[in-house]
Structures are given as C-alpha cells and as structure tokens.
Amino acid sequence: xxxxxxxxxxxxxxxxxEGIYPGLIMANGAxxxxxxxxxxxxxxxxxxxxxxRHEHIKVASVGNPxxxxxxxxxxxxxxxxxxxxxxxxxxxxxxxxxxxxxIEMIADTGAGLYGCQASxxxxxxxxxxxxxxxxxxxxxxxxxxxxxxxxxxFT
Amino acid sequence: xPDVSYDGQTVSVNDxxxxxxxxxxxxxxxxxxxxAEGIDHLTDRHWQVIRFMRHEYQAKGTGPSVxxxxxxxGVPVKELYQLFPKGPAKxxxxxxxxxxxxxxx
Numbered sequence: 001x002x003x004x005x006x007x008x009x010x011x012x013x014x015x016x017x018e019g020i021y022p023g024l025i026m027a028n029g030a031x032x033x034x035x036x037x038x039x040x041x042x043x044x045x046x047x048x049x050x051x052x053r054h055e056h057i058k059v060a061s062v063g064n065p066x067x068x069x070x071x072x073x074x075x076x077x078x079x080x081x082x083x084x085x086x087x088x089x090x091x092x093x094x095x096x097x098x099x100x101x102x103i104e105m106i107a108d109t110g111a112g113l114y115g116c117q118a119s120x121x122x123x124x125x126x127x128x129x130x131x132x133x134x135x136x137x138x139x140x141x142x143x144x145x146x147x148x149x150x151x152x153x154f155t
Numbered sequence: 156x157p158d159v160s161y162d163g164q165t166v167s168v169n170d171x172x173x174x175x176x177x178x179x180x181x182x183x184x185x186x187x188x189x190x191a192e193g194i195d196h197l198t199d200r201h202w203q204v205i206r207f208m209r210h211e212y213q214a215k216g217t218g219p220s221v222x223x224x225x226x227x228x229g230v231p232v233k234e235l236y237q238l239f240p241k242g243p244a245k246x247x248x249x250x251x252x253x254x255x256x257x258x259x260x
Contacts, residue, residue, distance in 0.1 A: 028260065
C-alpha cells in the first residue's frame with residue numbers, strides 16, 4: 001500500500017443531520033487535500049440530495065444515546081426542530097455550512113455526487129426529484145466500478 | 156528539516172514541503188514552487204489567491220481553509236479548484252510560503 005490516499009468513495013446511508021454531515025466533511029476534506037472524492041447517497045441518505053427534503057434535515061432526537069437526552073424528553077413534539085435549530089446555530093458560528101450549501105460547495109470542488117438506483121426505486125424518485133448537482137443515479141455495481149482503486153467509506 | 160533552494164536562495168521546509176519560516180519567502184520564489192507542484196504558469200487570478208493567503212497569514216497567524224478562502228478572497232470554490240487542482244488552500248499556502256492551514260471545512 002502506498003503512502004497517500006488518491007481516491008475516496010463515501011456512502012451516506014442515513015437521513016439525520018448527524019448522520020449526513022460526517023460523510024460531507026470527509027468528502028470536502030478529501031478534495032481539499034487533492035484527493036478524488038465521490039459521494040453515494042443511499043436509503044435515507046437520499047434526503048440530503050432530494051429537492052423536497054434537503055433543506056429539512058433534522059437531528060434524531062429519540063434513540064440517539066449520544067444526545068444524552070432522556071427518551072421521554074426527546075419524544076416531545078417539537079424536540080427535533082428545537083435540537084436541530086440549536087445545532088445549526090452552533091455550527092453556523094463555526095462557519096460550517098448548512099447541508100444544501102455544503103453539498104453545492106462539494107459539487108463545486110469536483111466531487112461526484114450519486115444517488116442509489118435501488119433506493120430511488122424504493123422511494124419513487126427520479127433524476128428530477130434530486131438536486132441539479134447530482135451527477136447521476138447509479139447501481140451498486142456501478143458504484144463499485146467508480147470506487148475501484150480507492151478507499152470506500154461507509155457512513 | 157530539509158533545506159531547499161528557490162530563486163537561488165536556501166530556505167527550510169518541513170517534510171511536506173511547507174516553509175518553516177515564512178519570512179524567507181519572496182514573490183520570485185512562487186513560480187518555482189508552483190512549477191514543482193504542477194502549475195506551470197501563474198495568472199493574475201493565481202496571484203490574487205497567493206497574495207490573499209499571505210495577507211491572511213500575516214493578519215491572523217494562519218492561512219484560511221478552502222471555504223474561508225472562497226468567501227473572503229473573492230474567488231469562488233469552483234474557480235479555486237480550477238486554479239489549484241490538487242487542493243487550493245493547501246497548494247496556495249505552499250506557493251505563498253506559509254504553513255499548511257489546519258481546518259476541517
């Protein structure tokens with residue numbers, strides 16, 4: 001194995017705020033280091049590139065032990081919105097962009113953005129339902145071909 | 156720390172090739188460093204970014220990350236990657252003779 005990473009292909013499989021950001025930061029960070037990057041959005045990860053949903057991604061408030069919040073509190077109506085607004089405020093102070101802006105920026109760096117064909121079939125989504133920056137909708141086999149020779153990161 | 160020669164002068168760089176002493180840098184060295192990094196010709200746009208990186212380092216003690224660079228230098232992200240294909244903040248910092256910026260965004 002050589003000393004440097006030349007390409008990474010990152011799978012985003014979750015639809016929560018904290019489930020989507022790591023993959024985006026990995027992709028952006030890779031591009032900043034001159035590493036080729038691809039992002040593959042599957043299952044609920046598609047929300048990050050869906051025109052309808054990409055501006056409404058929330059923090060998971062229940063079943064999220066990392067929040068250190070009692071389940072009963074996390075289940076209260078309005079909690080996801082509250083927690084998300086809080087997180088977004090904190091991230092804004094660190095100049096971490098919101099998901100739609102971040103993905104647009106990542107596309108500008110030359111990274112490839114792909115939707116999963118099977119997940120699109122499952123959710124009844126076509127290319128028109130996805131944001132313009134998406135390079136294409138591909139199958140898992142096509143993803144493997146794209147990722148060949150590089151590292152694959154699953155998030 | 157290896158020593159390298161640019162524009163007929165010896166400068167010290169770290170293992171990744173970044174200047175350990177930014178005050179050793181002169182503008183005449185930039186084209187040579189750029190060439191070693193695969194950029195054969197520095198246009199005015201390149202220079203705008205290089206001078207900006209230098210200015211930010213002198214003002215804040217560190218170079219900006221790509222996002223900060225795009226927002227404040229007036230050169231958008233897309234163009235930055237066209238000017239400096241293998242990582243704009245990293246490459247521009249190297250050519251500008253300042254340490255590599257440490258940021259995650």
